[in-house]
Amino acid sequence: MKTREVHLAARPKGWPTPEDFAVVEADLTPPEDGEVLVRNLFMSVDPYMRGRMNDAKSYVPPFRLDQVMTGGAVGEVVESRHPGLAEGDVVLHDLGWRELAKGRGKWFRKLEPVEGVPLSAYLGALGMPGLTAYVGLLDIAGMKKGDTVFVSGAAGAVGSLAGQIARQRGAARVIGSAGSAEKVAYLSERLGFDAAFDYKSGKVWNLLAEAAPDGIDVYFDNVGGEHLEAAIDSFNQGGRAALCGAISAYNATEPPAAPRNLISVVGKRLTLKGFIVSDHGDRLADFTADMGAWIRDGKITFEETVYEGVDNAVDAFLSMLGGKNLGKMLVRL
Amino acid sequence: MKTREVHLAARPKGWPTPEDFAVVEADLTPPEDGEVLVRNLFMSVDPYMRGRMNDAKSYVPPFRLDQVMTGGAVGEVVESRHPGLAEGDVVLHDLGWRELAKGRGKWFRKLEPVEGVPLSAYLGALGMPGLTAYVGLLDIAGMKKGDTVFVSGAAGAVGSLAGQIARQRGAARVIGSAGSAEKVAYLSERLGFDAAFDYKSGKVWNLLAEAAPDGIDVYFDNVGGEHLEAAIDSFNQGGRAALCGAISAYNATEPPAAPRNLISVVGKRLTLKGFIVSDHGDRLADFTADMGAWIRDGKITFEETVYEGVDNAVDAFLSMLGGKNLGKMLVRL
Numbered sequence: 001m002k003t004r005e006v007h008l009a010a011r012p013k014g015w016p017t018p019e020d021f022a023v024v025e026a027d028l029t030p031p032e033d034g035e036v037l038v039r040n041l042f043m044s045v046d047p048y049m050r051g052r053m054n055d056a057k058s059y060v061p062p063f064r065l066d067q068v069m070t071g072g073a074v075g076e077v078v079e080s081r082h083p084g085l086a087e088g089d090v091v092l093h094d095l096g097w098r099e100l101a102k103g104r105g106k107w108f109r110k111l112e113p114v115e116g117v118p119l120s121a122y123l124g125a126l127g128m129p130g131l132t133a134y135v136g137l138l139d140i141a142g143m144k145k146g147d148t149v150f151v152s153g154a155a156g157a158v159g160s161l162a163g164q165i166a167r168q169r170g171a172a173r174v175i176g177s178a179g180s181a182e183k184v185a186y187l188s189e190r191l192g193f194d195a196a197f198d199y200k201s202g203k204v205w206n207l208l209a210e211a212a213p214d215g216i217d218v219y220f221d222n223v224g225g226e227h228l229e230a231a232i233d234s235f236n237q238g239g240r241a242a243l244c245g246a247i248s249a250y251n252a253t254e255p256p257a258a259p260r261n262l263i264s265v266v267g268k269r270l271t272l273k274g275f276i277v278s279d280h281g282d283r284l285a286d287f288t289a290d291m292g293a294w295i296r297d298g299k300i301t302f303e304e305t306v307y308e309g310v311d312n313a314v315d316a317f318l319s320m321l322g323g324k325n326l327g328k329m330l331v332r333l
Numbered sequence: 334m335k336t337r338e339v340h341l342a343a344r345p346k347g348w349p350t351p352e353d354f355a356v357v358e359a360d361l362t363p364p365e366d367g368e369v370l371v372r373n374l375f376m377s378v379d380p381y382m383r384g385r386m387n388d389a390k391s392y393v394p395p396f397r398l399d400q401v402m403t404g405g406a407v408g409e410v411v412e413s414r415h416p417g418l419a420e421g422d423v424v425l426h427d428l429g430w431r432e433l434a435k436g437r438g439k440w441f442r443k444l445e446p447v448e449g450v451p452l453s454a455y456l457g458a459l460g461m462p463g464l465t466a467y468v469g470l471l472d473i474a475g476m477k478k479g480d481t482v483f484v485s486g487a488a489g490a491v492g493s494l495a496g497q498i499a500r501q502r503g504a505a506r507v508i509g510s511a512g513s514a515e516k517v518a519y520l521s522e523r524l525g526f527d528a529a530f531d532y533k534s535g536k537v538w539n540l541l542a543e544a545a546p547d548g549i550d551v552y553f554d555n556v557g558g559e560h561l562e563a564a565i566d567s568f569n570q571g572g573r574a575a576l577c578g579a580i581s582a583y584n585a586t587e588p589p590a591a592p593r594n595l596i597s598v599v600g601k602r603l604t605l606k607g608f609i610v611s612d613h614g615d616r617l618a619d620f621t622a623d624m625g626a627w628i629r630d631g632k633i634t635f636e637e638t639v640y641e642g643v644d645n646a647v648d649a650f651l652s653m654l655g656g657k658n659l660g661k662m663l664v665r666l
Contacts, residue, residue, distance in 0.1 A: 262561065263582045267607070273605075274598035274599040276602055
């Protein structure tokens with residue numbers, strides 16, 4: 001049995017290039033007792049994967065060279081030798097970056113498809129990015145009704161949900177930054193952000209100060225660097241930042257610009273708190289109930305940018321790092 | 334009735350100089366109904382006062398030009414027209430920087446002197462600096478038994494107490510930085526720090542990494558800049574920093590060095606939290622009980638560096654900013 005899968009061929013220096021990856025045909029033996037074989041329908045490409053391409057200590061171990069990478073995927077069971085799963089079951093798992101996935105049954109979580117919700121949503125709004133937005137905004141930043149909330153990377157998979165959750169939870173004002181006029185229009189016109197700006201159109205602190213004349217209370221940081229500095233400038237007393245990632249730094253070969261106004265963290269009694277979604281599985285049930293209802297009731301919407309086929313998976317990943325996606329970047333397999 | 338008091342004569346640019354201040358003789362009318370007249374015995378000079386000399390929005394309003402400054406002081410009531418205070422009472426109040434203080438009775442808190450504890454301690458270990466150390470370490474950084482704790486500015490009024498409180502509360506290891514070999518010896522030999530280094534003797538991150546081979550869990554930051562960057566480098570997973578002040582920045586005319594490794598705040602799930610002690614008056618009773626017992630039992634000790642007379646108050650303040658004090662800097666009046 002043949003499958004095709006994407007290997008890490010070289011550790012990227014700075015921005016990854018197509019040459020850092022290889023699509024490889026591989027042989028697969030049939031599933032053994034307790035295993036299942038899954039045909040992947042969608043795989044996810046996410047910013048955190050860039051970190052795993054470095055040979056550096058991080059919160060997840062690095063990908064191994066000349067081995068298939070891993071990542072979120074949704075697939076359909078085609079052969080099962082595990083009692084809990086049957087042919088035709090739809091499952092969520094971490095064996096992405098390949099057409100066929102084989103492994104122990106317990107690595108695969110059976111999904112109960114909901115009418116009107118595409119399976120791909122389990123890699124986005126109803127999946128890890130959604131939980132990241134939910135936990136970061138509500139638990140880490142402790143967003144409360146009446147807060148003014150600023151989200152960077154607001155047209156991305158996580159940011160677009162963080163802004164909409166803020167709206168559902170009674171934010172007084174939701175502000176987003178993104179990297180193009182098209183994305184800014186999407187935030188304002190489609191997602192109901194009160195203000196949005198293209199961070200490439202000026203200095204971030206000026207743009208944020210204009211968008212938030214009365215300051216901000218919560219900052220959901222997907223970007224780092226100048227965005228964090230601007231947020232510290234705009235924070236009201238007691239402001240809280242959830243630091244989710246820093247896509248501005250992932251491909252930097254030099255350390256990124258650092259906020260030079262950290263002294264305000266004292267005077268304004270600010271809290272800057274980093275988090276990793278995998279620590280917060282205890283919130284999955286609350287999240288699934290809330291987000292499922294918001295999506296079902298049309299209160300939260302999401303976009304997907306979908307590339308086709310394993311041969312385009314690397315391109316999808318590189319385009320996502322370059323900000324070419326609106327909402328969640330996915331590959332249909 | 335004549336008194337002498339210290340005025341702010343000019344707003345300092347960068348490091349203050351003696352010319353920014355003036356000792357002025359002033360007339361004082363007798364206390365009116367509800368007022369008391371107090372002869373100050375000790376006044377405090379503290380790093381936060383530097384911020385009040387700028388004409389900038391901060392958590393405390395700026396000092397006014399050509400007016401007497403304010404600050405913590407301990408004095409003795411010499412005339413009372415307030416029913417709650419009598420001649421001879423010893424009081425704690427905020428009308429420092431002057432020989433005689435006059436004001437409404439409720440501005441003055443009567444102290445019950447404790448045998449063996451000098452009155453000056455109410456401006457240090459038993460006062461605002463002590464509460465700062467207590468709240469910052471235990472509440473803001475959430476220090477727990479078994480933590481490795483790093484304190485910068487550890488020979489100062491707040492830092493020397495933060496390190497000793499960490500020891501009393503079961504820290505596995507207490508590490509301090511200070512600005513001279515004499516201070517380092519004081520930390521190691523007198524205060525029981527497990528390790529201490531002179532931050533001027535090398536790169537802070539190297540010195541800290543050597544002093545904390547297994548990393549740190551809590552950082553009590555009095556300094557900012559390179560110290561904060563080094564702490565982020567050394568933090569273990571889930572590390573917590575209480576940001577108390579940034580004396581490295583108070584006199585800077587350029588923004589200070591900023592930590593370029595903030596991306597680690599995400600991967601290590603760090604929390605950086607600023608605070609201002611005046612928000613935490615609800616902890617005064619706990620603090621007073623704990624600290625009083627620790628001092629009485631000889632478990633916590635403190636040093637004072639005392640200058641004499643209102644004419645030397647500015648010199649005391651400038652010397653404190655320059656790090657010439659061991660423990661609390663005070664002026665005896």
